[in-house]
Amino acid sequence: MTTKLFGTPVRRVEDQRLVTGQGRYADDVLVGQRVLHAAVLRSPHAHARILDIDVSGVLDVEGVHLVWTHDDLEGAMAEPLPLLIPHPALLHGRTQHALAKDEVNHVGEAIAFVVAEDRYVAEDAVARIRVDYALLEPVVGIAASREARTLVHDDVPGNVGARLEQENGDARAAIAAAPHTLSLDLTVERSACQPLEGRGTVARWDPDLGRMTVWTSTQTATGVRGCIAARLGLDLGQVDVITPDVGGGFGVKINHPWPEELLVPMAARILGTPVKFTEDRREHFISSAHERAQEHHVEVGFDDDGRVLGLDVQFWHDHGAYTPYGLIVPIITSTQLLGPYKPQSYRVVFESIYTNTVMVTPYRGAGRPQGCFVMERTMDAIAAALGKDRTEVRAANFIQPDEFPFDQGLVFQDGRELEYDSGDYPAMLEKIKALVGWDEFPAFREEMAREGRQVGLGLACYVEGTGVGPYEGAHVHVETSGKVKVSTGLTTQGQGHQTVFAQIVADALGVPFDRVEVTTGDTRRMPYAVGTFASRAAVMSGSAVHLAALRAREKALRIAADALEADEHDLEIVDGVVRVKGTESQIDLGTVAVLSNPLRYAFDEASKAATQFSVGDPGRPPVAEDDEPGLEGKDFYSPERSTFASGMHAVVVETDPVTAEITILKYAVVHDCGHLINPLIVEGQIHGGVAQGVGGALYERMVYDDAGQLLNASFMDFLMPYVTEVPAGIDIDHLETPSPLNPLGIKGAGEAGVIPSAAVFAAAIEDAEGFPITAMPISPSELFHLRQSHATEESP
Amino acid sequence: MKFTGQHTLHAPVDRVWEALLDPAVLVRTIPGCERLEAVGENAYAMTVTAGVAAIKGTYSGSCTLTDLVPHESLVMRLDGAGAPGTIGATVPVTFSSSGDGTTVSYDADAVVGGMLGGVGQRMLASVSKRMAGEFFGGIDDVLAGVTPAGATFTDPSAPGMPAVYTDARPGRVGGANDFWVGLAVGAGLVALGVLVGRRR
Numbered sequence: 001m002t003t004k005l006f007g008t009p010v011r012r013v014e015d016q017r018l019v020t021g022q023g024r025y026a027d028d029v030l031v032g033q034r035v036l037h038a039a040v041l042r043s044p045h046a047h048a049r050i051l052d053i054d055v056s057g058v059l060d061v062e063g064v065h066l067v068w069t070h071d072d073l074e075g076a077m078a079e080p081l082p083l084l085i086p087h088p089a090l091l092h093g094r095t096q097h098a099l100a101k102d103e104v105n106h107v108g109e110a111i112a113f114v115v116a117e118d119r120y121v122a123e124d125a126v127a128r129i130r131v132d133y134a135l136l137e138p139v140v141g142i143a144a145s146r147e148a149r150t151l152v153h154d155d156v157p158g159n160v161g162a163r164l165e166q167e168n169g170d171a172r173a174a175i176a177a178a179p180h181t182l183s184l185d186l187t188v189e190r191s192a193c194q195p196l197e198g199r200g201t202v203a204r205w206d207p208d209l210g211r212m213t214v215w216t217s218t219q220t221a222t223g224v225r226g227c228i229a230a231r232l233g234l235d236l237g238q239v240d241v242i243t244p245d246v247g248g249g250f251g252v253k254i255n256h257p258w259p260e261e262l263l264v265p266m267a268a269r270i271l272g273t274p275v276k277f278t279e280d281r282r283e284h285f286i287s288s289a290h291e292r293a294q295e296h297h298v299e300v301g302f303d304d305d306g307r308v309l310g311l312d313v314q315f316w317h318d319h320g321a322y323t324p325y326g327l328i329v330p331i332i333t334s335t336q337l338l339g340p341y342k343p344q345s346y347r348v349v350f351e352s353i354y355t356n357t358v359m360v361t362p363y364r365g366a367g368r369p370q371g372c373f374v375m376e377r378t379m380d381a382i383a384a385a386l387g388k389d390r391t392e393v394r395a396a397n398f399i400q401p402d403e404f405p406f407d408q409g410l411v412f413q414d415g416r417e418l419e420y421d422s423g424d425y426p427a428m429l430e431k432i433k434a435l436v437g438w439d440e441f442p443a444f445r446e447e448m449a450r451e452g453r454q455v456g457l458g459l460a461c462y463v464e465g466t467g468v469g470p471y472e473g474a475h476v477h478v479e480t481s482g483k484v485k486v487s488t489g490l491t492t493q494g495q496g497h498q499t500v501f502a503q504i505v506a507d508a509l510g511v512p513f514d515r516v517e518v519t520t521g522d523t524r525r526m527p528y529a530v531g532t533f534a535s536r537a538a539v540m541s542g543s544a545v546h547l548a549a550l551r552a553r554e555k556a557l558r559i560a561a562d563a564l565e566a567d568e569h570d571l572e573i574v575d576g577v578v579r580v581k582g583t584e585s586q587i588d589l590g591t592v593a594v595l596s597n598p599l600r601y602a603f604d605e606a607s608k609a610a611t612q613f614s615v616g617d618p619g620r621p622p623v624a625e626d627d628e629p630g631l632e633g634k635d636f637y638s639p640e641r642s643t644f645a646s647g648m649h650a651v652v653v654e655t656d657p658v659t660a661e662i663t664i665l666k667y668a669v670v671h672d673c674g675h676l677i678n679p680l681i682v683e684g685q686i687h688g689g690v691a692q693g694v695g696g697a698l699y700e701r702m703v704y705d706d707a708g709q710l711l712n713a714s715f716m717d718f719l720m721p722y723v724t725e726v727p728a729g730i731d732i733d734h735l736e737t738p739s740p741l742n743p744l745g746i747k748g749a750g751e752a753g754v755i756p757s758a759a760v761f762a763a764a765i766e767d768a769e770g771f772p773i774t775a776m777p778i779s780p781s782e783l784f785h786l787r788q789s790h791a792t793e794e795s796p
Numbered sequence: 797m798k799f800t801g802q803h804t805l806h807a808p809v810d811r812v813w814e815a816l817l818d819p820a821v822l823v824r825t826i827p828g829c830e831r832l833e834a835v836g837e838n839a840y841a842m843t844v845t846a847g848v849a850a851i852k853g854t855y856s857g858s859c860t861l862t863d864l865v866p867h868e869s870l871v872m873r874l875d876g877a878g879a880p881g882t883i884g885a886t887v888p889v890t891f892s893s894s895g896d897g898t899t900v901s902y903d904a905d906a907v908v909g910g911m912l913g914g915v916g917q918r919m920l921a922s923v924s925k926r927m928a929g930e931f932f933g934g935i936d937d938v939l940a941g942v943t944p945a946g947a948t949f950t951d952p953s954a955p956g957m958p959a960v961y962t963d964a965r966p967g968r969v970g971g972a973n974d975f976w977v978g979l980a981v982g983a984g985l986v987a988l989g990v991l992v993g994r995r996r
Binding site for chain 1: 884
């Protein structure tokens with residue numbers, strides 16, 4: 001394999017377009033054409049029965065084309081939305097209806113759907129709908145849900161959707177027999193992805209062709225397509241789903257179908273006019289999805305070296321009002337919590353519980369930030385209890401490089417064994433210590449103390465299962481012009497797929513990078529695909545693209561060998577030209593493409609070469625028995641199991657002795673995602689992840705009041721970090737332990753930056769302050785109050 | 797969310813009551829109140845236009861009074877809904893003599909929903925305080941004879957007609973910067989006035 005571009009920092013081909021305002025998002029589709037606009041009436045109450053909906057005030061409003069409530073939905077459209085990932089332990093899974101039926105379970109739940117000439121009229125019409133509610137007691141927060149004085153769903157006992165237990169060894173016995181034990185209670189609050197582009201869907205029904213075209217801001221075009229076909233009673237082949245540019249996904253857009261993704265195409269079909277829905281920010285806060293809220297209880301037993309003999313973790317996962325995404329998030333927490341460590345025994349039990357709040361689906365990291373927080377807080381607590389260096393305790397628990405593949409003895413989120421394929425955690429620890437200046441820190445702390453400044457150092461390690469199956473596919477087509485068209489079905493939300501997949505194809509096929517054009521998330525081009533989640537695009541589609549390009553190459557060599565009257569093994573493809581090594585004999589790949597498709601009719605100069613009097617052996621059929629016309633390659637990649645990336649972050653923070661303001665002085669990352677396709681893009685992913693992690697650790701939370709009202713449902717009150725809050729420089733070092741599971745030796749990198757944030761900041765703040773930090777995120781005000789309560793405790 | 801406050805009116809309790817008994821006065825003094833209608837015993841329907849900054853709209857609401865101790869205290873239950881959001885509030889109100897005046901204290905526990913709750917929440921406390929101030933200031937003016945009452949009154953004795961009070965002065969409807977929560981206290985007093993008025 002030529003590895004000219006693989007591993008090099010090729011600049012992103014997407015950026016010129018995106019940063020000059022040429023991006024084309026869902027809201028930009030069909031601009032300038034006649035399009036009707038949708039608005040949704042959403043519940044103002046967290047928990048209520050709907051007694052009556054009066055739409056009479058809307059019907060005569062000029063410019064209103066349609067008003068629907070649940071009563072107007074029929075057949076599959078009237079059923080609850082799909083439970084996407086069923087699990088045997090999810091005994092009481094519940095999903096919302098496209099429009100609420102009889103009851104609403106969170107503020108923001110869709111109740112009525114209006115289509116009008118424009119969004120202004122549609123919103124005015126929504127305001128005229130009168131709903132009579134009988135208010136029910138809302139269940140807000142994990143404590144209220146567990147108390148179960150009120151039930152979110154009448155038929156779900158104790159508000160518990162699922163209880164799942166996994167155990168490797170006998171953790172409780174090991175803890176009972178251990179020389180040292182600790183108990184910890186650890187909490188992480190709710191947050192949300194907040195992509196700058198919210199949800200958006202545009203649909204056009206073509207009555208002449210009997211086809212539905214849907215543009216939607218999603219992480220899974222094929223998933224949405226399947227749902228639309230099933231719910232609207234269309235054949236799959238009648239529905240095309242196209243993913244335009246997506247202004248961020250971060251997990252929330254893997255959930256599907258959103259009510260609007262079904263209602264918009266249904267309305268477009270009935271009205272015969274394209275319909276558009278563009279979510280506004282407040283709607284995104286209250287009617288998409290959140291994540292993160294979990295409370296954990298840890299019991300751990302360990303020996304004098306800090307080796308974990310038994311680890312027993314119990315946690316409660318607040319999944320909100322509905323469970324469309326099954327148990328994926330808590331399963332990931334419960335398994336990925338183990339990180340790079342090998343406790344001698346481990347038991348984990350979780351309950352996934354209902355509350356009258358926005359539902360939970362994965363948010364970048366997807367349960368891993370919580371798991372990492374729990375494990376790393378535990379490691380720090382063990383070190384503190386033994387008076388040992390925090391890195392020493394971690395090193396004592398690492399899986400060693402010669403122990404791979406390492407089976408953790410649990411079942412992972414994909415239903416496969418939690419078996420780590422590769423890694424080198426001791427080497428990584430040495431790198432992060434060097435990068436952050438671990439050994440020099442005590443001197444630095446003293447120096448700062450002399451200036452009256454207070455600093456702390458934190459470390460957090462994680463392992464991330466990436467490249468989850470079942471499969472992805474790719475199609476590579478060499479056109480007669482020599483251009484190479486590549487398509488893969490998973491979608492793009494800014495990761496740079498057009499760049500990295502083109503790098504892979506350019507290398508595999510031997511063509512110039514700028515001749516390769518990549519399309520993602522368009523079901524017309526690749527109808528078989530899964531989606532973009534779990535840091536899987538590079539691993540899954542990258543591998544598929546590589547395999548498909550090799551197939552095209554194989555065919556190109558076969559045809560070229562014939563044309564050049566040479567042996568295939570003597571050929572090479574360089575810069576889009578097939579040549580016999582060491583000779584002048586050569587043929588353009590575009591010409592090979594011409595020859596690959598025997599023609600009767602010429603349509604240009606090049607195609608003349610493929611017509612019947614110019615080419616072919618009269619003694620053989622023009623297309624051989626096992627062959628097909630065209631220079632194309634198609635292949636699918638379906639791995640046995642996930643591949644496990646890993647990383648370690650360290651941060652130095654300063655906490656203001658008066659105001660408790662938390663300032664980042666240094667942030668260091670060592671990352672192992674196997675071979676790097678493009679270091680520039682990997683580092684960009686790390687930067688973005690760290691920024692999002694800073695938000696999650698220090699600023700972002702969902703403030704619900706007892707009535708289930710989200711009080712900070714705007715960017716005025718939900719604090720996202722600006723560039724001023726993100727560390728100015730992030731020191732990054734890479735380790736490359738290639739994955740044996742895929743042809744490129746790669747692992748996912750998309751979520752990594754955000755996973756250890758809560759853990760690493762808690763550790764650094766704890767180190768600066770000298771008292772335990774057990775709940776994240778943490779604000780200066782909370783830190784201030786913690787100081788006060790610890791000062792009170794200490795004073796006699 | 798909780799709103800508490802107290803206001804002293806420059807009149808003795810009996811005069812405060814006297815003023816509060818006249819719904820035609822109160823419909824003018826409650827910021828943004830357009831319409832007040834007796835729909836049953838201790839129950840009233842109201843229409844109010846109010847808003848916080850850009851989040852404005854007309855609310856239809858109801859007010860129910862319980863736990864009445866004349867001249868001393870009552871508990872008001874308010875429910876309102878409009879395009880910008882919803883409000884549900886339980887407001888215990890107490891009255892006490894203080895020198896030549898009367899101190900009215902309220903302690904509201906309100907649930908503010910919809911857009912108003914999510915977007916306007918952090919401004920609610922201060923806006924509602926100001927509105928309560930406007931309301932009591934208006935009552936005080938009436939007590940001092942500054943503002944003559946100007947509301948119209950539909951005769952409740954007309955067959956099939958409920959008692960309806962509207963504010964007939966021009967420019968009152970849709971008054972800017974008004975807010976429903978502040979209204980809670982005023983509305984309670986309006987309702988109280990109506991109630992006590994009927995009992996007399």
